[in-house]
Amino acid sequence: MIAVDMQPFCLVEDIGFTRLMKVLEPRYKLPSAMHFSRTIIPDMYLSVKAIIQERVDKALYVCFTSDAWTSDNNLHAFLSLTAHWIDSNWxxxxxxxxLRLLEVSHT
Known part of the structure; x- marks a missing residue:
């Protein structure tokens, strides 16, 4: 939920969220925000990275695209890199x- 909904790690320490979890499962001890930021999210990153690496390694050809854009408020510019390939099922x-934050505007 934190990663999918792009929520801050401190969500797990918010009063409303902790109350919800106690209603759903009173015996469950919620990990701290620090545990999420130092353990759970980095472990998820390594797991997803390994899966992507395995899939890319199986591809015969890989193409890359990049995109640059500026945030709606023009305060931040970004550059992204995406890999594309056709799998064995076509x-x-x-x-x-x-994704990189650019030091200067891309336009």
Whole structure:
């Protein structure tokens, strides 16, 4: 939920969220925000990275695209890198590999 909904790690320490978890499962001890940021999310990152690496390694050819954009408020510019390939079932696949904050506007 934290990663999918792009929520801050401190969500797990918010009063409303802790109350919800106590109603759903009173015996469950929620990990701290620190545990999420130092253990759970980095472990998820390594797991997803390994899966993507395995899929890309199986691809015969890989193409890359990049995109640059500026945030709606024009305060931040970003550059992304995405890998694209066709899998063994002839299905188009892609993986978002990197996102960088640019020091200057891209336009």
């Amino acid at each position: 299905e188009r696949q892609y993986a978002f590999l990197q």
